[in-house]
Amino acid sequence: xxxxxxxxxxxxxxxxxxxxxxxxxxxxxxxxxxxxxxxxxxxxxxxxxxxxxxxxxxxxxxxxxxxxxxxxxxxxxxxxxxxxxxxxxxxxxxxxxxxxxxxxxxxxxxxxxxxxxxxxxxxxxxxxxxxxxxxxxxxxxxxxxxxxxxxxxxxxxxxxxxxxxxxxxxxxxxxxxxxxxxxxxxxxxxxxxxxxxxxxxxxxxxxxxxxxxxxxxxxxxxxxxxxxxxxxxxxxxxxxxxxxxxxxxxxxxxxxxxxxxxxxxxxxxxxxxxxxxxxxxxxxxxxxxxxxxxxxxxxxxxxxxxxxxxxxxxxxxxxxxxxxxxxxxxxxxxxxxxxxxxxxxxxxxxxxxxxxxxxxxxxxxxxxxxxxxxxxxxxxxxxxxxxxxxxxxxxxxxxxxxxxxxxxxxxxxxxxxxxxxxxxxxxxxxxxxxxxxxxxxxxxxxxxxxxxxxxxxxxxxxxxxxxxxxxxx
Numbered sequence: 001x002x003x004x005x006x007x008x009x010x011x012x013x014x015x016x017x018x019x020x021x022x023x024x025x026x027x028x029x030x031x032x033x034x035x036x037x038x039x040x041x042x043x044x045x046x047x048x049x050x051x052x053x054x055x056x057x058x059x060x061x062x063x064x065x066x067x068x069x070x071x072x073x074x075x076x077x078x079x080x081x082x083x084x085x086x087x088x089x090x091x092x093x094x095x096x097x098x099x100x101x102x103x104x105x106x107x108x109x110x111x112x113x114x115x116x117x118x119x120x121x122x123x124x125x126x127x128x129x130x131x132x133x134x135x136x137x138x139x140x141x142x143x144x145x146x147x148x149x150x151x152x153x154x155x156x157x158x159x160x161x162x163x164x165x166x167x168x169x170x171x172x173x174x175x176x177x178x179x180x181x182x183x184x185x186x187x188x189x190x191x192x193x194x195x196x197x198x199x200x201x202x203x204x205x206x207x208x209x210x211x212x213x214x215x216x217x218x219x220x221x222x223x224x225x226x227x228x229x230x231x232x233x234x235x236x237x238x239x240x241x242x243x244x245x246x247x248x249x250x251x252x253x254x255x256x257x258x259x260x261x262x263x264x265x266x267x268x269x270x271x272x273x274x275x276x277x278x279x280x281x282x283x284x285x286x287x288x289x290x291x292x293x294x295x296x297x298x299x300x301x302x303x304x305x306x307x308x309x310x311x312x313x314x315x316x317x318x319x320x321x322x323x324x325x326x327x328x329x330x331x332x333x334x335x336x337x338x339x340x341x342x343x344x345x346x347x348x349x350x351x352x353x354x355x356x357x358x359x360x361x362x363x364x365x366x367x368x369x370x371x372x373x374x375x376x377x378x379x380x381x382x383x384x385x386x387x388x389x390x391x392x393x394x395x396x397x398x399x400x401x402x403x404x405x406x407x408x409x410x411x412x413x414x415x416x417x418x419x420x421x422x423x424x425x426x427x428x429x430x431x432x433x434x435x436x437x438x439x440x441x442x443x444x445x446x447x448x449x450x451x452x453x454x455x456x457x458x459x460x461x462x463x464x465x466x467x468x469x470x471x472x473x
Contacts, residue, residue, distance in 0.1 A: 056420030107461030185222025308345030404447025
């Protein structure tokens with residue numbers, strides 16, 4: 001095979017398309033779901049590193065996810081099936097992740113109490129513990145499933161899930177990879193990890209206050225409350241095209257997977273179409289990806305006690321540039337999302353002043369890593385939307401005095417990743433660690449800078465210092 005894998009991978013890709021492929025694809029998908037959900041607990045190691053016999057730096061910028069290198073992009077595109085030549089299959093390894101943090105806000109905020117285990121400030125938090133079932137099932141099938149436990153252990157929920165059937169062939173001398181992807185939320189399947197599900201910041205406080213925003217459908221429908229089936233084509237390792245649709249899970253499945261009783265936006269009415277197109281190019285030490293995404297979600301609101309339908313149209317652009325030269329690695333990720341929402345059900349129920357609402361979200365993050373060990377990130381995040389004094393009502397910290405969701409912030413982050421550079425030691429190959437110190441500076445919060453909520457809080461008082469420790473093993 002020409003291209004990315006020929007320079008990096010010690011393994012192999014299938015050479016032939018199986019006979020009677022439609023039936024095998026469907027049975028393979030059923031087998032993937034059956035095996036992945038029934039695997040017994042085993043020794044927890046980083047699944048993909050063990051499967052491919054590659055260090056974390058092969059797939060991830062800074063030796064830690066979720067940012068992907070060109071090799072990591074190709075690995076995800078290939079259905080997680082790449083393996084070292086002597087690795088047996090089916091291969092269903094199990095990995096685990098633990099995430100703990102400390103955060104401090106410039107001004108103490110309401111909400112902390114012994115009842116919810118949080119003080120007004122200076123909180124330590126065990127953000128999450130996750131179990132991953134991830135790896136290769138065959139030459140044509142692979143996947144990843146994440147199961148996450150809440151801090152207090154009161155709930156266990158299905159998190160990111162991405163199951164793939166894939167094959168590569170040639171059309172008119174062009175390399176073409178085709179895939180069928182089953183996943184649990186828009187952009188979970190995206191191979192570039194630059195869109196909204198994996199956008200920076202990759203780690204953020206679960207305790208400090210965040211801005212009030214209209215729920216982006218492309219984000220709110222993630223997290224196991226929908227199931228999507230998409231078909232993707234990767235043409236000559238240059239053009240990527242993916243299309244499909246998402247459907248809400250039944251209330252029984254929604255509850256069984258730990259997501260609560262009903263989704264916050266209601267249920268998808270019919271199907272929610274999803275389209276992703278991207279162009280990528282690699283030359284010398286440079287890599288560039290430019291793409292676009294569109295998602296339309298008609299949401300029946302009767303399940304959240306509102307007769308009628310709210311519809312959301314999300315569309316946007318993204319770009320990803322990487323430059324690597326010896327010990328130095330630079331990366332820039334950016335995306336902009338526009339949402340047009342027809343909130344008829346909310347308006348008729350008196351929960352919004354206007355039946356039509358727009359919102360825009362712009363992100364850009366620049367990273368520098370030295371020896372894939374010491375990292376520094378600068379980022380900007382801006383949200384602008386239609387003012388609505390009912391939808392964004394005044395409330396202490398979480399509300400807006402003028403009904404505006406507009407929020408802008410700058411983020412600085414320093415990271416240390418001591419392992420994941422080689423497969424020579426147990427720590428480098430089977431475990432990894434990331435320590436990050438992050439500071440968020442709010443230039444605007446919920447539509448204002450001074451007294452933004454009508455209760456005397458200023459945007460600068462929401463500034464957050466966040467220290468986290470992220471372990472994978």
